[in-house]
Amino acid sequence: xxxxxxxxxxxxxxxxxxxxxxxxxxxxxxxxxxxxxxxxxxxxxxxxxxxxxxxxxxxxxxxxxxxxxxxxxxxxxxxxxxxxxxxxxxxxxxxxxxxxxxxxxxxxxxxxxxxxxxxxxxxxxxxxxxxxxxxxxxxxxxxxxxxxxxxxxxxxxxxxxxxxxxxxxx
Amino acid sequence: xxxxxxxxxxxxxxxxxxxxxxxxxxxxxxxxxxxxxxxxxxxxxxxxxxxxxxxxxxxxxxxxxxxxxxxxxxxxxxxxxxxxxxxxxxxxxxxxxxxxxxxxxxxxxxxxxxxxxxxxxxxxxxxxxxxxxxxxxxxxxxxxxxxxxxxxxxxxxxxxxxxxxxxxxx
DNA sequence: GCCAATTATATGCGTACGCATGTAACTAAC
DNA sequence: GTTAGTTACATGCGTACGCATATAATTGGC
Numbered sequence: 001x002x003x004x005x006x007x008x009x010x011x012x013x014x015x016x017x018x019x020x021x022x023x024x025x026x027x028x029x030x031x032x033x034x035x036x037x038x039x040x041x042x043x044x045x046x047x048x049x050x051x052x053x054x055x056x057x058x059x060x061x062x063x064x065x066x067x068x069x070x071x072x073x074x075x076x077x078x079x080x081x082x083x084x085x086x087x088x089x090x091x092x093x094x095x096x097x098x099x100x101x102x103x104x105x106x107x108x109x110x111x112x113x114x115x116x117x118x119x120x121x122x123x124x125x126x127x128x129x130x131x132x133x134x135x136x137x138x139x140x141x142x143x144x145x146x147x148x149x150x151x152x153x154x155x156x157x158x159x160x161x162x163x164x165x166x167x168x169x170x
Numbered sequence: 171x172x173x174x175x176x177x178x179x180x181x182x183x184x185x186x187x188x189x190x191x192x193x194x195x196x197x198x199x200x201x202x203x204x205x206x207x208x209x210x211x212x213x214x215x216x217x218x219x220x221x222x223x224x225x226x227x228x229x230x231x232x233x234x235x236x237x238x239x240x241x242x243x244x245x246x247x248x249x250x251x252x253x254x255x256x257x258x259x260x261x262x263x264x265x266x267x268x269x270x271x272x273x274x275x276x277x278x279x280x281x282x283x284x285x286x287x288x289x290x291x292x293x294x295x296x297x298x299x300x301x302x303x304x305x306x307x308x309x310x311x312x313x314x315x316x317x318x319x320x321x322x323x324x325x326x327x328x329x330x331x332x333x334x335x336x337x338x339x340x
Numbered sequence: 341g342c343c344a345a346t347t348a349t350a351t352g353c354g355t356a357c358g359c360a361t362g363t364a365a366c367t368a369a370c
Numbered sequence: 371g372t373t374a375g376t377t378a379c380a381t382g383c384g385t386a387c388g389c390a391t392a393t394a395a396t397t398g399g400c
Contacts, residue, residue, distance in 0.1 A: 022306070022310055022315060022318075023302065023303070023306040023310075025315055025318045025319060025322075026305060026306040026308075026309035026310050026313075026318055027302050027305050027306060027309075028318075028322050029309060029313075029318040029319070029321045029322040029325070030210075030305045030309055032321070032322040032323075032325035032326050033203070033206075033207065033321060033322075033325045034207070035249075035325070035329065036203075036325040036326070036328045036329045037203065037204070037207045038249070038250075038251045039329040040200075040328070040329065041251055042251060054358095054386090056386095072348075072349090073348070073349065074347090074348065074349085079205075079208070080208075081208045081211055081212060082387080082388095083387070083388050083389080084348090084349075084350095084388095085349090085350075085351080085387080085388070085389080085390095086386075086387050086388065088349060088350060088351090089350090089351095089386075089387080090386085090387095092350095093386090108347095108348080108395075108396075109394080109395055109396085110347070110348040110349065110394065110395045110396075111348065111349085111395095112348080112349070132193065132197050133193070135196060135197050135200045136192070136193040136196040136197060138196075139196035139197075139199060139200055139328070140192055140193075140196050142327055142328050142329070142330060143196075143199075143324065143327060143328060145192060145195055147324055147327070148192075148195045148196055148198075148199040149195060149199070150320065150324060151199045151202070151203060151321075151324045151328070152195075152198050152199040152202040152203075153202075154313065154317055154320060154321045154324070155199070155202035155203045155205065155206040156202050156206070157312055157313060157317070158206045158210070158309070158312050158313060158321070159205065159206045159209040159210065159312070160312060224356085226356095242378075242379090243378070243379065244377090244378065244379085252357080252358095253357070253358050253359080254358095254378090254379075254380095255357080255358070255359080255360095255379090255380075255381080256356075256357050256358065258379060258380060258381090259356075259357080259380085259381095260356085260357095262380090263356090278365075278366070278377095278378080279364080279365055279366085280364065280365045280366070280377070280378045280379065281365095281378065281379085282378080282379070
Protein backbone atom coordinates (compact mmCIF):
# COMPACT_ATOMS: atom_id res chain seq x y z
CA UNK A 1 0.00 0.00 0.00
CA UNK A 2 0.87 3.58 0.43
CA UNK A 3 4.14 5.35 0.45
CA UNK A 4 5.51 2.09 -0.53
CA UNK A 5 6.04 -0.35 -3.31
CA UNK A 6 5.20 2.00 -6.07
CA UNK A 7 6.94 -0.21 -8.51
CA UNK A 8 3.81 -0.81 -10.55
CA UNK A 9 2.39 -4.29 -11.02
CA UNK A 10 5.55 -4.87 -12.99
CA UNK A 11 5.84 -7.62 -15.55
CA UNK A 12 7.43 -10.42 -13.64
CA UNK A 13 10.71 -9.83 -11.91
CA UNK A 14 12.77 -11.87 -14.25
CA UNK A 15 14.30 -9.63 -16.91
CA UNK A 16 17.77 -10.58 -15.73
CA UNK A 17 19.50 -11.07 -12.44
CA UNK A 18 17.81 -11.47 -9.05
CA UNK A 19 18.01 -7.77 -8.19
CA UNK A 20 14.55 -7.13 -9.61
CA UNK A 21 13.04 -9.94 -7.60
CA UNK A 22 14.73 -8.74 -4.46
CA UNK A 23 13.39 -5.24 -5.04
CA UNK A 24 9.88 -6.57 -5.46
CA UNK A 25 10.27 -8.74 -2.40
CA UNK A 26 11.32 -5.73 -0.37
CA UNK A 27 8.50 -3.57 -1.69
CA UNK A 28 5.91 -6.27 -1.09
CA UNK A 29 7.13 -6.65 2.47
CA UNK A 30 6.99 -2.91 3.06
CA UNK A 31 3.53 -2.62 1.60
CA UNK A 32 2.22 -5.45 3.73
CA UNK A 33 3.80 -4.01 6.85
CA UNK A 34 2.51 -0.57 5.99
CA UNK A 35 -1.02 -1.84 5.46
CA UNK A 36 -0.96 -3.82 8.67
CA UNK A 37 0.23 -0.77 10.58
CA UNK A 38 -2.44 1.40 9.01
CA UNK A 39 -5.22 -1.08 9.71
CA UNK A 40 -4.21 -1.60 13.31
CA UNK A 41 -3.74 2.11 13.94
CA UNK A 42 -7.26 2.79 12.75
CA UNK A 43 -8.55 0.07 14.99
CA UNK A 44 -6.64 1.36 18.02
CA UNK A 45 -7.65 4.95 17.30
CA UNK A 46 -11.28 3.86 17.40
CA UNK A 47 -10.80 2.46 20.91
CA UNK A 48 -12.37 4.59 23.58
CA UNK A 49 -9.33 4.69 25.82
CA UNK A 50 -7.51 7.91 24.97
CA UNK A 51 -8.98 10.22 27.60
CA UNK A 52 -8.98 13.21 25.32
CA UNK A 53 -5.39 12.89 24.13
CA UNK A 54 -4.34 12.18 20.59
CA UNK A 55 -2.34 9.01 20.00
CA UNK A 56 0.72 11.15 19.38
CA UNK A 57 0.28 12.86 22.71
CA UNK A 58 -0.04 9.51 24.42
CA UNK A 59 3.02 8.39 22.55
CA UNK A 60 5.03 11.18 24.13
CA UNK A 61 3.71 10.35 27.60
CA UNK A 62 4.59 6.72 27.01
CA UNK A 63 8.08 7.55 25.82
CA UNK A 64 8.68 9.75 28.84
CA UNK A 65 7.31 7.05 31.12
CA UNK A 66 9.49 4.38 29.59
CA UNK A 67 12.75 6.31 29.37
CA UNK A 68 13.89 6.94 32.93
CA UNK A 69 13.05 10.58 33.23
CA UNK A 70 14.45 13.82 31.95
CA UNK A 71 14.19 13.80 28.20
CA UNK A 72 14.92 16.68 25.93
CA UNK A 73 12.83 17.55 22.92
CA UNK A 74 15.57 16.25 20.69
CA UNK A 75 15.48 12.88 22.39
CA UNK A 76 11.76 12.55 21.90
CA UNK A 77 11.85 13.64 18.28
CA UNK A 78 13.77 10.50 17.46
CA UNK A 79 10.88 8.43 18.73
CA UNK A 80 7.86 10.36 17.51
CA UNK A 81 6.79 10.78 13.89
CA UNK A 82 6.44 14.54 14.06
CA UNK A 83 8.45 17.61 13.11
CA UNK A 84 10.48 19.42 15.75
CA UNK A 85 8.13 22.43 15.88
CA UNK A 86 5.16 20.08 15.99
CA UNK A 87 6.67 18.24 18.90
CA UNK A 88 7.49 21.50 20.64
CA UNK A 89 3.88 22.59 20.54
CA UNK A 90 2.55 19.15 21.40
CA UNK A 91 4.65 19.33 24.56
CA UNK A 92 3.26 22.83 25.16
CA UNK A 93 -0.19 21.33 25.28
CA UNK A 94 0.84 18.54 27.62
CA UNK A 95 2.43 21.12 29.92
CA UNK A 96 -0.72 23.25 29.84
CA UNK A 97 -2.74 20.18 30.78
CA UNK A 98 -0.42 19.59 33.71
CA UNK A 99 0.81 16.23 32.43
CA UNK A 100 4.40 17.20 31.70
CA UNK A 101 6.82 19.64 33.32
CA UNK A 102 9.61 21.56 31.65
CA UNK A 103 12.58 21.72 34.01
CA UNK A 104 15.73 23.67 33.42
CA UNK A 105 18.96 21.82 32.82
CA UNK A 106 21.71 23.31 35.00
CA UNK A 107 24.34 22.33 32.44
CA UNK A 108 22.51 23.65 29.36
CA UNK A 109 20.10 26.52 29.59
CA UNK A 110 18.73 25.78 26.15
CA UNK A 111 17.48 22.31 27.01
CA UNK A 112 13.90 21.64 28.02
CA UNK A 113 14.35 18.57 30.24
CA UNK A 114 10.88 17.16 30.15
CA UNK A 115 9.45 14.99 32.87
CA UNK A 116 6.04 13.51 33.63
CA UNK A 117 4.05 15.04 36.45
CA UNK A 118 2.37 12.62 38.85
CA UNK A 119 -0.87 13.28 37.03
CA UNK A 120 0.83 12.63 33.70
CA UNK A 121 2.29 9.37 34.91
CA UNK A 122 -1.04 8.26 36.32
CA UNK A 123 -2.84 9.08 33.08
CA UNK A 124 -0.21 7.29 31.01
CA UNK A 125 -0.65 4.18 33.13
CA UNK A 126 -4.40 4.30 32.94
CA UNK A 127 -4.44 4.69 29.16
CA UNK A 128 -1.55 2.28 28.80
CA UNK A 129 -3.35 -0.53 30.54
CA UNK A 130 -6.43 -0.23 28.35
CA UNK A 131 -4.47 0.29 25.15
CA UNK A 132 -2.11 -2.55 25.96
CA UNK A 133 -5.06 -4.86 26.37
CA UNK A 134 -6.43 -3.77 23.01
CA UNK A 135 -3.05 -4.30 21.35
CA UNK A 136 -2.74 -7.73 22.86
CA UNK A 137 -6.23 -8.68 21.74
CA UNK A 138 -5.57 -7.60 18.17
CA UNK A 139 -2.14 -9.19 17.90
CA UNK A 140 -2.81 -12.50 19.62
CA UNK A 141 -6.01 -13.02 17.66
CA UNK A 142 -4.04 -13.64 14.50
CA UNK A 143 -0.49 -14.57 15.47
CA UNK A 144 0.94 -17.36 17.56
CA UNK A 145 3.56 -16.73 20.23
CA UNK A 146 6.28 -17.80 17.83
CA UNK A 147 4.99 -15.47 15.16
CA UNK A 148 4.81 -12.57 17.61
CA UNK A 149 8.41 -13.15 18.64
CA UNK A 150 9.42 -13.41 15.00
CA UNK A 151 7.66 -10.17 14.10
CA UNK A 152 9.40 -8.39 16.93
CA UNK A 153 12.79 -9.76 15.91
CA UNK A 154 12.33 -8.81 12.27
CA UNK A 155 11.12 -5.32 13.20
CA UNK A 156 14.09 -4.75 15.46
CA UNK A 157 16.49 -5.98 12.83
CA UNK A 158 14.87 -3.83 10.17
CA UNK A 159 15.91 -0.63 11.88
CA UNK A 160 19.01 -1.68 13.75
CA UNK A 161 22.10 0.42 13.12
CA UNK A 162 24.98 -1.93 13.89
CA UNK A 163 27.48 0.66 12.72
CA UNK A 164 25.70 2.05 9.72
CA UNK A 165 24.46 0.01 6.89
CA UNK A 166 26.65 -1.86 4.39
CA UNK A 167 26.28 0.90 1.79
CA UNK A 168 25.41 -0.28 -1.70
CA UNK A 169 27.08 -3.65 -2.12
CA UNK A 170 29.39 -4.95 0.62
CA UNK B 171 6.96 2.54 21.50
CA UNK B 172 4.03 4.74 20.96
CA UNK B 173 0.40 4.01 20.87
CA UNK B 174 1.48 0.66 21.94
CA UNK B 175 2.65 -1.51 24.74
CA UNK B 176 1.78 0.84 27.50
CA UNK B 177 1.94 -2.00 29.93
CA UNK B 178 4.78 -0.48 31.92
CA UNK B 179 8.11 -2.26 32.29
CA UNK B 180 6.15 -4.78 34.33
CA UNK B 181 7.85 -7.06 36.82
CA UNK B 182 8.39 -10.26 34.90
CA UNK B 183 5.45 -11.89 33.21
CA UNK B 184 5.19 -14.76 35.58
CA UNK B 185 2.58 -14.00 38.24
CA UNK B 186 0.47 -16.92 37.11
CA UNK B 187 -0.63 -18.39 33.81
CA UNK B 188 0.90 -17.59 30.44
CA UNK B 189 -1.66 -14.91 29.58
CA UNK B 190 0.59 -12.20 30.99
CA UNK B 191 3.53 -13.35 28.97
CA UNK B 192 1.46 -13.55 25.84
CA UNK B 193 0.23 -10.02 26.42
CA UNK B 194 3.76 -8.75 26.84
CA UNK B 195 4.88 -10.68 23.78
CA UNK B 196 2.11 -9.06 21.75
CA UNK B 197 2.88 -5.58 23.07
CA UNK B 198 6.59 -5.97 22.46
CA UNK B 199 5.92 -7.07 18.91
CA UNK B 200 3.60 -4.11 18.30
CA UNK B 201 6.06 -1.65 19.76
CA UNK B 202 8.89 -2.98 17.64
CA UNK B 203 6.76 -2.91 14.51
CA UNK B 204 5.52 0.56 15.36
CA UNK B 205 9.04 1.86 15.89
CA UNK B 206 10.28 0.30 12.68
CA UNK B 207 7.40 1.85 10.78
CA UNK B 208 8.03 5.24 12.34
CA UNK B 209 11.75 5.14 11.63
CA UNK B 210 11.34 4.08 8.03
CA UNK B 211 8.58 6.60 7.39
CA UNK B 212 10.82 9.40 8.57
CA UNK B 213 13.57 8.15 6.33
CA UNK B 214 11.28 7.89 3.29
CA UNK B 215 9.71 11.28 4.00
CA UNK B 216 13.20 12.79 3.88
CA UNK B 217 13.74 11.39 0.40
CA UNK B 218 13.55 14.02 -2.31
CA UNK B 219 11.18 12.12 -4.54
CA UNK B 220 7.70 13.42 -3.69
CA UNK B 221 7.36 16.11 -6.36
CA UNK B 222 5.44 18.42 -4.07
CA UNK B 223 2.90 15.86 -2.89
CA UNK B 224 2.54 14.66 0.66
CA UNK B 225 3.05 10.95 1.28
CA UNK B 226 -0.68 10.62 1.91
CA UNK B 227 -1.43 12.20 -1.44
CA UNK B 228 0.98 9.83 -3.14
CA UNK B 229 -0.64 7.00 -1.24
CA UNK B 230 -3.98 7.83 -2.83
CA UNK B 231 -2.43 8.04 -6.30
CA UNK B 232 -0.75 4.69 -5.69
CA UNK B 233 -3.96 3.08 -4.50
CA UNK B 234 -5.84 4.37 -7.53
CA UNK B 235 -3.06 3.18 -9.79
CA UNK B 236 -3.00 -0.26 -8.26
CA UNK B 237 -6.74 -0.88 -8.03
CA UNK B 238 -8.01 -1.16 -11.59
CA UNK B 239 -9.71 2.18 -11.88
CA UNK B 240 -12.89 3.74 -10.63
CA UNK B 241 -12.68 3.91 -6.88
CA UNK B 242 -15.12 5.68 -4.63
CA UNK B 243 -14.04 7.71 -1.64
CA UNK B 244 -15.33 4.96 0.62
CA UNK B 245 -13.09 2.42 -1.07
CA UNK B 246 -10.02 4.57 -0.58
CA UNK B 247 -10.80 5.37 3.02
CA UNK B 248 -10.27 1.72 3.85
CA UNK B 249 -6.71 1.99 2.58
CA UNK B 250 -5.64 5.42 3.80
CA UNK B 251 -5.08 6.44 7.40
CA UNK B 252 -7.22 9.56 7.22
CA UNK B 253 -10.75 10.63 8.18
CA UNK B 254 -13.47 10.71 5.55
CA UNK B 255 -13.59 14.52 5.40
CA UNK B 256 -9.81 14.61 5.30
CA UNK B 257 -9.76 12.21 2.38
CA UNK B 258 -12.49 14.18 0.64
CA UNK B 259 -10.41 17.35 0.74
CA UNK B 260 -7.20 15.55 -0.14
CA UNK B 261 -8.93 14.32 -3.30
CA UNK B 262 -10.13 17.89 -3.94
CA UNK B 263 -6.51 18.96 -4.03
CA UNK B 264 -5.52 16.14 -6.38
CA UNK B 265 -8.40 17.08 -8.69
CA UNK B 266 -7.37 20.74 -8.64
CA UNK B 267 -3.85 19.69 -9.57
CA UNK B 268 -5.23 17.72 -12.48
CA UNK B 269 -4.00 14.37 -11.18
CA UNK B 270 -7.37 12.79 -10.43
CA UNK B 271 -10.78 13.08 -12.07
CA UNK B 272 -14.18 12.77 -10.42
CA UNK B 273 -16.54 10.96 -12.77
CA UNK B 274 -20.21 10.43 -12.21
CA UNK B 275 -21.48 6.95 -11.55
CA UNK B 276 -24.55 6.32 -13.73
CA UNK B 277 -25.94 3.90 -11.14
CA UNK B 278 -25.40 6.11 -8.10
CA UNK B 279 -25.37 9.88 -8.37
CA UNK B 280 -23.86 10.22 -4.90
CA UNK B 281 -20.68 8.36 -5.74
CA UNK B 282 -17.48 10.09 -6.78
CA UNK B 283 -15.85 7.43 -8.98
CA UNK B 284 -12.29 8.61 -8.86
CA UNK B 285 -9.80 7.85 -11.58
CA UNK B 286 -6.25 8.91 -12.34
CA UNK B 287 -5.70 11.34 -15.18
CA UNK B 288 -2.87 10.57 -17.57
CA UNK B 289 -0.81 13.15 -15.77
CA UNK B 290 -1.70 11.59 -12.42
CA UNK B 291 -0.71 8.15 -13.62
CA UNK B 292 2.55 9.44 -15.03
CA UNK B 293 3.40 11.23 -11.81
CA UNK B 294 2.55 8.19 -9.70
CA UNK B 295 4.86 6.08 -11.82
CA UNK B 296 7.65 8.60 -11.64
CA UNK B 297 7.45 8.95 -7.88
CA UNK B 298 6.80 5.26 -7.47
CA UNK B 299 9.98 4.26 -9.22
CA UNK B 300 12.14 6.47 -7.03
CA UNK B 301 10.32 5.64 -3.83
CA UNK B 302 10.33 1.95 -4.61
CA UNK B 303 14.08 2.08 -5.01
CA UNK B 304 14.43 3.82 -1.67
CA UNK B 305 12.19 1.25 0.00
CA UNK B 306 14.16 -1.58 -1.50
CA UNK B 307 17.43 -0.05 -0.39
CA UNK B 308 16.24 0.36 3.19
CA UNK B 309 14.67 -3.06 3.48
CA UNK B 310 17.30 -5.14 1.76
CA UNK B 311 20.08 -3.48 3.70
CA UNK B 312 18.97 -5.23 6.88
CA UNK B 313 16.87 -8.23 5.91
CA UNK B 314 17.58 -11.30 3.82
CA UNK B 315 15.19 -12.51 1.16
CA UNK B 316 13.79 -15.07 3.57
CA UNK B 317 13.26 -12.46 6.22
CA UNK B 318 11.54 -10.13 3.78
CA UNK B 319 9.17 -12.89 2.75
CA UNK B 320 8.56 -13.73 6.40
CA UNK B 321 7.80 -10.13 7.29
CA UNK B 322 5.34 -9.91 4.45
CA UNK B 323 3.63 -13.13 5.48
CA UNK B 324 3.37 -12.08 9.13
CA UNK B 325 2.04 -8.65 8.18
CA UNK B 326 -0.60 -10.13 5.92
CA UNK B 327 -1.65 -12.62 8.54
CA UNK B 328 -1.80 -9.93 11.20
CA UNK B 329 -4.66 -8.17 9.48
CA UNK B 330 -6.34 -11.00 7.62
CA UNK B 331 -10.04 -11.36 8.26
CA UNK B 332 -10.69 -15.02 7.53
CA UNK B 333 -14.30 -14.68 8.70
CA UNK B 334 -13.85 -12.47 11.71
CA UNK B 335 -11.58 -13.21 14.55
CA UNK B 336 -12.00 -16.08 17.01
CA UNK B 337 -13.45 -13.79 19.70
CA UNK B 338 -11.96 -14.18 23.17
CA UNK B 339 -10.92 -17.80 23.54
CA UNK B 340 -11.72 -20.24 20.73
C1' DG C 341 38.11 36.64 25.95
C1' DC C 342 35.80 37.41 21.28
C1' DC C 343 33.19 36.12 17.28
C1' DA C 344 31.65 32.64 13.84
C1' DA C 345 29.44 28.31 13.75
C1' DT C 346 26.47 25.04 15.78
C1' DT C 347 22.87 23.31 18.79
C1' DA C 348 18.28 23.43 21.18
C1' DT C 349 14.04 25.17 21.16
C1' DA C 350 10.35 28.56 19.88
C1' DT C 351 7.28 31.36 16.81
C1' DG C 352 4.84 33.29 12.35
C1' DC C 353 2.24 31.86 8.79
C1' DG C 354 -0.22 29.18 5.64
C1' DT C 355 -2.21 24.63 5.03
C1' DA C 356 -4.22 20.27 6.37
C1' DC C 357 -6.73 17.69 9.64
C1' DG C 358 -10.62 15.89 12.75
C1' DC C 359 -15.19 16.43 14.62
C1' DA C 360 -19.69 17.64 14.10
C1' DT C 361 -23.00 18.48 10.99
C1' DG C 362 -25.13 19.40 6.42
C1' DT C 363 -26.91 18.02 1.85
C1' DA C 364 -28.14 15.07 -1.62
C1' DA C 365 -29.27 10.47 -3.33
C1' DC C 366 -30.68 5.83 -2.71
C1' DT C 367 -33.67 2.13 -0.19
C1' DA C 368 -37.63 0.32 1.73
C1' DA C 369 -41.91 -0.03 4.21
C1' DC C 370 -46.45 1.21 3.85
C1' DG D 371 -46.13 7.62 -4.23
C1' DT D 372 -44.77 9.31 0.20
C1' DT D 373 -41.72 9.32 3.85
C1' DA D 374 -38.45 7.45 7.47
C1' DG D 375 -33.98 5.70 7.43
C1' DT D 376 -29.53 5.03 5.47
C1' DT D 377 -25.55 5.85 2.56
C1' DA D 378 -22.06 8.84 0.17
C1' DC D 379 -19.88 12.71 0.19
C1' DA D 380 -19.13 17.79 1.38
C1' DT D 381 -18.60 21.93 4.42
C1' DG D 382 -17.95 25.03 8.80
C1' DC D 383 -15.06 25.63 12.35
C1' DG D 384 -11.49 25.18 15.53
C1' DT D 385 -7.06 22.97 16.16
C1' DA D 386 -2.72 20.84 14.88
C1' DC D 387 0.88 20.47 11.62
C1' DG D 388 5.03 21.54 8.55
C1' DC D 389 8.21 24.87 6.66
C1' DA D 390 10.91 28.67 7.17
C1' DT D 391 12.92 31.46 10.27
C1' DA D 392 13.97 33.61 14.79
C1' DT D 393 16.02 33.51 19.37
C1' DA D 394 18.95 32.05 22.84
C1' DA D 395 22.77 29.24 24.59
C1' DT D 396 27.01 26.57 23.81
C1' DT D 397 31.22 25.34 21.41
C1' DG D 398 35.50 26.02 18.89
C1' DG D 399 39.12 28.58 16.66
C1' DC D 400 42.14 32.45 17.10
